[in-house]
Amino acid sequence: MRITKLYKLTSVALMVTLLLFTIAPLQVALAAPLLDKSDTMTSLKVDTPSDHSIVFRTPSGVHATTSTITVTFPAEFAMGSVAFGDMELDHSAGGQSSCDGVAFSNSETLAASAGVGEWGVSVSGQVITFTPPTDATTDEIANNACVRINIGDTNKITNPDTADNYAIAIAGGFGDTGDIYIIILDDDQVLITATVDEILTFTISENEITFGTLSASTDRYADATSGSDTEVTAHNLIAGTNAVGGYAITTIGNTLTYGSTTIDAIGNISAASATGTEQFGLRMEASGGEGVVSAPFATTAEFAFQADTLQEVASSAVSSADTTYSVRYLANIASNTPAGPYTATLTYVATATF
Incomplete structure (x- = not known):
């Protein structure tokens, strides 16, 4: 009889305990994976x-002074002298x-230790801790805000001396966790080579020009069609060149x-120009590039040859770079200049100084 009562009493106690767990389940905070x-x-x-510019999205966010964020670098990274002055903590305005x-x-103010309106930043071994x-x-x-942590200014973290894959761990009191995998290479640069040859460009826009019919009473100027009474x-x-010493044009x-x-x-x-007096000459004007007209061909409204x-x-x-020289030619004759078809041939040569 006593055994029966004890069995019943134990059963009732077990049922009460199960009922309590059913009504008030144990509250356990689970960490969320970073995104x-x-x-x-x-x-x-x-x-x-x-x-380093580290970015992640935190499902849990930061809501208390204890919600620290830690960034842990593998032991192969040399942390050097990085401190809060070499870092930035920014995040989006909302989820x-x-x-x-x-x-x-949103850019946070960082300091060596947390204060009013200031996040504290400490470096201990391989771990950087951000304290709200x-x-x-x-x-x-x-919640779900994007966070960016920039590390590196005057002081930087030095990569491992062995090429491999490494994981940077994000964790802390804010509750979310995640690893960021990076790869370190023997060399991350590509050497690109190119050669620029020494160049001189030189063109003449027209190879045949004419004064037309010359007159002792009118100045004549050459052009590509029939000549002109005006300049x-x-x-x-x-002409243009990449030669360090430039170039010269001769005729x-x-x-x-x-x-x-x-x-x-x-x-x-x-x-x-002196109308009625025999004259043949030219002058030039320059535009663009570094080129200039040489004396005596640079004087406005005066000619030489x-x-x-x-x-x-x-x-x-x-x-x-290319300089354009506009060339103007003048011809005048006297009243007694013999009639006939006159011609002149000028040879222009451009020479670079490399």
Whole structure:
């Protein structure tokens, strides 16, 4: 009889205990896995200092002073002298569905230890700990917010001296955890080579120009069609080079000639047009690049030319993008200049100084 009562009493006690667990189950806080994890480094090369830009999305967020965030580097990384002054902690203004293209608009103030409105940052061995401000409250970092931790400024963390895969662990009192895997390479650079040859470009826009019919009462200027009574550009010389010493353009040729008859060249001292007096000459204007017109061909409204003499007409003292030289030619005759078809041939040569 006593045995029966004891059995019943034990059964009742067990039922009460089960009922209590059913009504009030044990509360256990489970860590959530971090999402959208990445670490963008400035170098993946072995034994090389590198910056780290660590990004993750925290399902649990940070809501209390005890919600620390820790970043643990493998033992093969040399932490050096990194401190809070080499780091930044930013996060999005609220929860996000993804960290792609997100704005890290909230930048936290960091200090050696936590204070009012300041996150504390400490480095112990391989572990960097971020401690929330002493006045941290709910939504210090919102649930599902994207967090970015930048490490590296004056001081940087040095990569392992062995190429391999490594895991950086994110954890702490905020409750979420996750590993970010990175790869360290023997060399992360590609050497690209190229050769630029020494170059001189030189073009003449028109190879045949004419004054048309000359007159003792009118100045005549050459062009590519029939000549002009007003000054015009007959053709362009275009020159450019990568030569460090630049280039020079020279010309040599005869004055206007018909048989044994010639029209006087102006000479190597520039002069203005003198209607009714025999003259043959040219002048230039330069635009673009570093090139300049040489004397005596640079004077506005004055012309020069020394027949059968090599003369420098333009130059650049340094390497230069294309310079366009507009060339103008003048011809005048006297009333007694013999009639006939006159011609002149000028040879232009560009020479670079490499």
